Amino acid sequence: TGACEGYLVEEQRTNLLTYSEQFDNAAWGKSGTCVVSANAISAPDGTVSADMISNCAGYSNRLSKAAAVTISGGGTYTFSVYVRSSGNGSEAVLQLATSGGTYKTVSVAKSLAQEWTRLDLQIATNSDNTGLFAIIYGGSGTSGLYIWGAQLEAGAFPTSYIPTTASQVTRAADLAVMTGTNFSNWFRADEGTFVVDYRCDHIGGQWVPSAWYLDSGGANRFGHSIPNTNKNVNYDSLTAGVPTAYLAYGNAADNVKSAFAYRQNDMAASTFGAAVISDTSTTVPSVNSMTIGGRMSGAQLNGHIRSLRYYPKRLTNTELQTLTQE
Numbered sequence: 001t002g003a004c005e006g007y008l009v010e011e012q013r014t015n016l017l018t019y020s021e022q023f024d025n026a027a028w029g030k031s032g033t034c035v036v037s038a039n040a041i042s043a044p045d046g047t048v049s050a051d052m053i054s055n056c057a058g059y060s061n062r063l064s065k066a067a068a069v070t071i072s073g074g075g076t077y078t079f080s081v082y083v084r085s086s087g088n089g090s091e092a093v094l095q096l097a098t099s100g101g102t103y104k105t106v107s108v109a110k111s112l113a114q115e116w117t118r119l120d121l122q123i124a125t126n127s128d129n130t131g132l133f134a135i136i137y138g139g140s141g142t143s144g145l146y147i148w149g150a151q152l153e154a155g156a157f158p159t160s161y162i163p164t165t166a167s168q169v170t171r172a173a174d175l176a177v178m179t180g181t182n183f184s185n186w187f188r189a190d191e192g193t194f195v196v197d198y199r200c201d202h203i204g205g206q207w208v209p210s211a212w213y214l215d216s217g218g219a220n221r222f223g224h225s226i227p228n229t230n231k232n233v234n235y236d237s238l239t240a241g242v243p244t245a246y247l248a249y250g251n252a253a254d255n256v257k258s259a260f261a262y263r264q265n266d267m268a269a270s271t272f273g274a275a276v277i278s279d280t281s282t283t284v285p286s287v288n289s290m291t292i293g294g295r296m297s298g299a300q301l302n303g304h305i306r307s308l309r310y311y312p313k314r315l316t317n318t319e320l321q322t323l324t325q326e
Contacts, residue, residue, distance in 0.1 A: 005304040006198070006304035006305050007176070007305045008160065008303075008304055009175075009176075009292075009293030009294060009301040009304070009305065010160060010173070010300055010302055011155075011159070011173050011300040012173040013153045013162065013171055014171075015152065015153060015163075015170075015171075016152040016153060017065060017168075018165065018166055018167060018168060020149060020165075021043070021049050021163060022165070023036045023038075023053065023063060024038040028064070029063070029064045031063075033056070034053060035053065035054050035055045037054070039051065040052040040146065043148040044082055044148065044149065049148065050082075050146050051147055051148070052086060052146050053144065054144035054145070063136045063147075076122055076124045076125070076154075076155065077096065077123055077152060077153065078120055078156065078157060079094060079121055079123075079150075079152050080119065080121075080150070080151045080158040080161075081118070081150045082116050082117070082118050082119075083116070083119055083147055084117065084147075087114055092119060092145055094120075094136060096122075096123040118149075118158070136150070149163070156202075157202040173294075176293055178292075179288065179289040183289055184288070186310065187287075187290070188313075189287075191262060191264075191284075191312075192311060193261040193262075193310070193313065193314060193315040193319075193320070194212060194223075194224075194259065194308070194309070194310055195308075195310075195311070195323050196211045196212060196309075197256070197306040197308075198256055199254055199255045199256070199303045199304045200256070200301055201254065201304075202302045203229075203230070208225045208227065208295065208299055209226045209294070209299045209301050209302060210224050210226065210293075210295045210299055211256075211308070212224050212292050212308060213225070213291045214285075214287040214289070214291075215288075215289060215296045216285070218241075218296060218297075220240065220286050220287055221296070222235070222236065222237035222245070222287070223260075226301075231252040232250055233251055233258050233269075235260045237285060239285045244283055245267050245282035247260075247268075247279060251272060251274070253272075256271060257271065257272060257323075257326065258271040259315070259320040259323050259324050261314045262284055263284065263314040264284055265280050265282060265283075266280055266314060267284075268317060268320060270324050272324055272325065272326055273322070273324050273326065274321070275321075292308060
């Protein structure tokens, strides 16, 4: 929609497909009567770089690409592409296939609306597979389908689009870290309150993702955490590597408003205005840095942080509930 959703935080990913926008390139095979018209319409990024495929009736007429992928130990791969109807009843079918014989074909859209939609599908592979193929079928007869932004990545869900040309491209993990006086100038060690509004899209295989976390190199730390088996809201605290507090909410939701307050022997949290849970027998760890959207070891949120506020005081339980109401 173009609306601002906040600070996007994602794990590292690589687009394994080359020429991700140039479907007229020889790297993409055209079978049968399939035709590609380059730069036919404005793409989702506003540039006139989206192509149109037409005359691709039936599975024997297709646009395909063999990705040079070596699969070590197996895993799950996700193929995605942006599509838009030309207004002639276009439909799209995506297919993934491996050289080891595993394949998956999914009809993901019929009578697509005349607006951009990102389609994706996943396939689990075995360790003996050494190649992965991504195939797009589009249109029926002379009808056309606009396409843009093809991506193949190792992972069980799609991340934001990574453009490529002649080679694969890797996007580094998003990690915003505050240290030194950038941290100490505002942080109060004896008491304070954090209030966060975020959306967690995927937890994947990440080790305990986080919206915000404070630490001093690992031994002393505390902050927000999400179990990598669900989207529950938790807060934990460790001093000298020993757990000292654990506040757990059983609210597994994509969109979250949550507050956490700390003071010696007085840690408390509220999510969506619910009753406060607390720990009255814990110390406040000594910390010297803050990571937004992850932890010191990574574990990106894979979502958007809409707002993150800090109050240099331990707000009351009533205030924690008020600030997190929907």
